[in-house]
Amino acid sequence: MTDNTLLNDLQGRGLIAQHSGDIDTLAEHLQPPRTLYCGFDPTADSLHIGHLVPLLMLKRFQLAGHRPVALIGGATGMIGDPSFKATERSLNTAETVDRWIQSISHQLSHFINTDKTNNAALIANNGDWMAGMDIMSFLRDIGKHFSVNAMINKESVRQRIERPDQGISFTEFSYSLLQSYDFTELNRRYDCTLQIGGNDQWGNITAGIDLTRRLNQQSVFGITLPLITKADGTKFGKTESGAIWLDPHKTSPYGFYQFWLNTADADVYRFLRYYTFLSLKEIQQIEQDDQQRAQKPEAQRILAEQMTRLVHGDCALEQAQRISSALFSGQVEDLNQAEFQQLEQDGLPCCEVSLPMTLTDLLVSSDLASSRRQAREFIAAGAVQLNGVTATDADQAITQAVALHQRFVLLRRGKKQFTLACLNQS
RNA sequence: GGUGGGGUUCCCGAGUGGCCAAAGGGAUCAGACUGUAAAUCUGACGCGCGAGCUUCGGUGGUUCGAAUCCACCCCCCACCA
Numbered sequence: 104m105t106d107n108t109l110l111n112d113l114q115g116r117g118l119i120a121q122h123s124g125d126i127d128t129l130a131e132h133l134q135p136p137r138t139l140y141c142g143f144d145p146t147a148d149s150l151h152i153g154h155l156v157p158l159l160m161l162k163r164f165q166l167a168g169h170r171p172v173a174l175i176g177g178a179t180g181m182i183g184d185p186s187f188k189a190t191e192r193s194l195n196t197a198e199t200v201d202r203w204i205q206s207i208s209h210q211l212s213h214f215i216n217t218d219k220t221n222n223a224a225l226i227a228n229n230g231d232w233m234a235g236m237d238i239m240s241f242l243r244d245i246g247k248h249f250s251v252n253a254m255i256n257k258e259s260v261r262q263r264i265e266r267p268d269q270g271i272s273f274t275e276f277s278y279s280l281l282q283s284y285d286f287t288e289l290n291r292r293y294d295c296t297l298q299i300g301g302n303d304q305w306g307n308i309t310a311g312i313d314l315t316r317r318l319n320q321q322s323v324f325g326i327t328l329p330l331i332t333k334a335d336g337t338k339f340g341k342t343e344s345g346a347i348w349l350d351p352h353k354t355s356p357y358g359f360y361q362f363w364l365n366t367a368d369a370d371v372y373r374f375l376r377y378y379t380f381l382s383l384k385e386i387q388q389i390e391q392d393d394q395q396r397a398q399k400p401e402a403q404r405i406l407a408e409q410m411t412r413l414v415h416g417d418c419a420l421e422q423a424q425r426i427s428s429a430l431f432s433g434q435v436e437d438l439n440q441a442e443f444q445q446l447e448q449d450g451l452p453c454c455e456v457s458l459p460m461t462l463t464d465l466l467v468s469s470d471l472a473s474s475r476r477q478a479r480e481f482i483a484a485g486a487v488q489l490n491g492v493t494a495t496d497a498d499q500a501i502t503q504a505v506a507l508h509q510r511f512v513l514l515r516r517g518k519k520q521f522t523l524a525c526l527n528q529s
Numbered sequence: 530g531g532u533g534g535g536g537u538u539c540c541c542g543a544g545u546g547g548c549c550a551a552a553g554g555g556a557u558c559a560g561a562c563u564g565u566a567a568a569u570c571u572g573a574c575g576c577g578c579g580a581g582c583u584u585c586g587g588u589g590g591u592u593c594g595a596a597u598c599c600a601c602c603c604c605c606c607a608c609c610a
């Protein structure tokens with residue numbers, strides 16, 4: 104074991120998948136303050152929970168006294184990282200990427216402290232140095248240090264090279280050079296000596312370490328974080344409706360809270376270690392308590408609370424919990440009008456509907472069913488609840504009399520899908 | 530530019546003139562069991578109450594009838610220049 108508190112904690116959490124060099128050298132190097140970075144390519148208008156582990160890792164380093172740099176891939180995002188991607192991706196326009204850079208940099212600043220402390224975080228953009236680079240400098244000064252022989256042997260591009268039905272363009276193949284140069288440039292500008300990233304970034308990170316040694320004569324380090332897996336083998340971070348975003352307009356705090364609440368028992372203690380700032384000791388205690396109780400575990404609730412508070416704040420957490428308890432307790436008729444309106448504001452999926460309309464129509468217009476046929480099937484299967492009561496008649500007319508407070512119809516399809524339909528008064 | 534291989538319903542993938550709304554698998558959804566878990570079992574899975582209608586890269590054509598045949602076009606991949 105090393106005598107570095109931060110590294111010990113990270114190892115205990117299982118947050119270190121690979122690291123360059125030997126652990127003692129790394130531990131010795133990591134005496135604060137050091138500068139480290141992690142890259143985030145703009146591939147959408149928001150970060151999602153897949154980005155959260157490295158982002159929180161930056162925060163862990165900052166809390167330990169180091170200076171984090173969140174690097175936005177303004178340049179690399181224009182290219183597309185081929186690492187472990189099965190197929191070539193289509194390019195996004197510069198305007199689109201620019202828009203995404205804006206929203207992502209805004210999000211990043213919520214997680215790492217950029218206030219003027221002595222280890223204030225920086226948010227940088229590799230477009231700043233890549234945009235001005237000319238092709239000759241790129242090929243002569245950077246490209247010369249890379250061996251194509253070595254590049255094609257990397258595991259990260261193997262399937263693109265070996266699979267008979269797939270290829271890789273020069274554009275994507277060059278990605279690794281750009282990311283490598285980022286490390287060198289950040290080392291030059293900010294004395295950055297550590298890059299962290301997902302385990303799929305290992306190849307890119309080691310390439311950056313090599314390039315920095317050659318161009319700057321500096322020895323720098325890399326740490327990769329584990330790929331987040333689920334015990335049942337399905338992909339983490341995706342639900343039927345897509346990725347779990349950090350942007351509350353794309354994934355509501357309620358949906359975010361529910362996502363974590365639904366974590367499988369087999370994953371939940373691991374996720375507490377990966378994602379929360381609870382100490383290892385506290386997490387161990389939670390696990391012990393759950394085992395002794397031998398009932399429904401508390402860990403999911405704690406995880407959901409921690410994460411929703413961390414990403415969306417106390418107020419949003421409260422709202423998410425309020426919706427959750429109202430919906431899953433089944434006591435909807437007890438809610439008063441103001442509380443219904445609150446649910447609407449808190450991010451429960453809602454729809455406005457105009458009468459007259461049957462229950463079947465209502466399910467379709469509320470998006471709980473994709474077609475009338477499907478709506479009928481749900482009703483026939485007993486999967487639909489109307490204000491907490493199982494519905495049986497597909498042709499039931501929706502009227503103000505059915506609605507609570509003459510206006511609200513809470514629909515439930517299956518166990519977890521809720522939509523609040525608000526009747527139009529017209 | 531040349532040669533070869535491809536583009537099928539969310540994904541993979543079978544289908545080479547009628548028996549095809551299209552095998553099989555995956556994903557997803559629902560029901561039962563539960564803890565808003567897991568595992569398991571059952572069912573649904575283009576649209577329509579239905580007769581039926583609209584799909585198999587695009588456009589035309591052949592045919593009583595086309596995802597399947599023909600022509601042209603678009604796109605992807607591999608190899609060679």
